[in-house]
Amino acid sequence: MTTPSLRTLTWLVCRDVNRTLGGIASMELLRRTLTASGWLTEDGHAMLVAVSRVTPGTNILAYCVGLGWWLHGWRGALLLLAAASVPASFLIVILSATLVRIDQHPVVKVVIAVGMIVATLLVLSTAWHLLRPHVKGPNAIRTGVIAVMVIGLFFGGVTPVRILLAAAIVGMLMMTPSPPASSEVE
Amino acid sequence: MSIVALYFLLLKATVTSFAGMGSLPQIRQDLVVTHGVVTDEELSQAVVIGRSAPGPVGAYIVAVGYFAGGGAGALAAWLAMITPAVIAIPLVTLLRQWLHLARVRAAVDAVVIASAVLLLASVIRMAIDSVEQLSRVFGR
Numbered sequence: 001m002t003t004p005s006l007r008t009l010t011w012l013v014c015r016d017v018n019r020t021l022g023g024i025a026s027m028e029l030l031r032r033t034l035t036a037s038g039w040l041t042e043d044g045h046a047m048l049v050a051v052s053r054v055t056p057g058t059n060i061l062a063y064c065v066g067l068g069w070w071l072h073g074w075r076g077a078l079l080l081l082a083a084a085s086v087p088a089s090f091l092i093v094i095l096s097a098t099l100v101r102i103d104q105h106p107v108v109k110v111v112i113a114v115g116m117i118v119a120t121l122l123v124l125s126t127a128w129h130l131l132r133p134h135v136k137g138p139n140a141i142r143t144g145v146i147a148v149m150v151i152g153l154f155f156g157g158v159t160p161v162r163i164l165l166a167a168a169i170v171g172m173l174m175m176t177p178s179p180p181a182s183s184e185v186e
Numbered sequence: 187m188s189i190v191a192l193y194f195l196l197l198k199a200t201v202t203s204f205a206g207m208g209s210l211p212q213i214r215q216d217l218v219v220t221h222g223v224v225t226d227e228e229l230s231q232a233v234v235i236g237r238s239a240p241g242p243v244g245a246y247i248v249a250v251g252y253f254a255g256g257g258a259g260a261l262a263a264w265l266a267m268i269t270p271a272v273i274a275i276p277l278v279t280l281l282r283q284w285l286h287l288a289r290v291r292a293a294v295d296a297v298v299i300a301s302a303v304l305l306l307a308s309v310i311r312m313a314i315d316s317v318e319q320l321s322r323v324f325g326r
C-alpha cells in the first residue's frame with residue numbers, strides 16, 4: 001500500500017465529502033477513490049468505518065480524522081477534518097445568512113431528489129461492501145446471528161451505539177478463525 | 187446567550203449522538219425549549235439548509251449556530267461539530283496496535299457487520315424520502 005501526498009489526500013477528501021448529501025455516501029466515494037489508487041485496502045476502509053460508527057458526532061468527520069491520522073499523523077487529521085467540514089459549513093452560513101429557500105426552487109428540488117436517489121444507492125453499495133467478506137465460509141453463521149440481533153435491537157428502539165457494543169461482545173464470544181490480518185495494519 | 191455557552195450546549199448534543207441528525211432532539215430541547223434562543227421554525231430552516239447543502243449531514247448545526255448567535259454562533263457550532271471527531275484518533279491508534287489479536291479482530295468485524303445492517307435499516311428511510319421528494323417534484 002502506498003501513501004498519497006497530504007495535498008492530494010486533502011483535495012480528494014474535500015472533493016468527495018463536499019459533493020454528496022450524506023456522510024455514508026461520501027465514505028463510499030472515498031473508498032472507491034482510495035482503493036482504486038492503492039492508498040487504502042478494503043480492510044482499512046472497514047476499520048475506519050467501524051471507528052467512525054463508534055465515535056460520537058458526525059460519522060464522516062470521524063472517518064476523515066481517522067484516515068488523516070493513519071496516513072499523515074496530526075497534520076493529516078487536522079487538514080482532512082478541515083477539508084471535510086469547512087466548505088459545507090461556509091456554504092451553510094451563506095445560505096442561512098441570505099435565508100434563501102432553495103428547496104422551493106423547482107430546479108433545486110430536482111437536483112435534491114436525484115441526489116437523494118444516488119445517495120441511497122451509494123449507501124446500499126457501502127453496506128454490501130462491508131458485509132461481503134463476512135457472508136461466506138465459517139463466518140456466515142456468525143454474520144447471520146449478528147444481523148438478526150441488530151435488526152431486533154434496532155426495531156426495538158435500542159440506540160445505535162448500544163447495538164454496536166452488543167455486536168462487539170457477540171462477535172468476541174462467537175469468534176471464528178479469522179482471515180489473515182490485513183497487511184496495511186501494523 | 188454567550189458563544190461559549192452555545193458551544194458547550196451544541197457540543198453536548200453532538201458528543202451524545204452517533205449520526206449527523208442524531209443531535210437534533212437534544213438541540214431542540216436545549217436551544218428551543220430550555221433557552222429559547224432558536225425558534226422551531228429556525229430549527230426547521232436549519233435542517234432544510236443542512237439537507238440542501240452538500241457535505242456532512244451534521245453540518246446543519248452550523249445553521250443552528252448562525253440563527254442563535256450570528257457568525258460567531260456559526261463558528262461555535264462548527265467547533266462543536268468537529269470536536270467529537272478527534273476521539274477517532276485514539277480509537278484508530280488502539281485498533282492498529284491491537285488488531286492482530288483474534289478477539290479484537292472479531293469484535294471489529296462484528297461492529298462492521300452491525301454497521302452494515304444498520305445502514306441497510308437506515309436506507310429504507312432514505313429510499314422512502316427519495317420517493318417522496320420525487321413525488322413532490324413531479325406534483326403527484
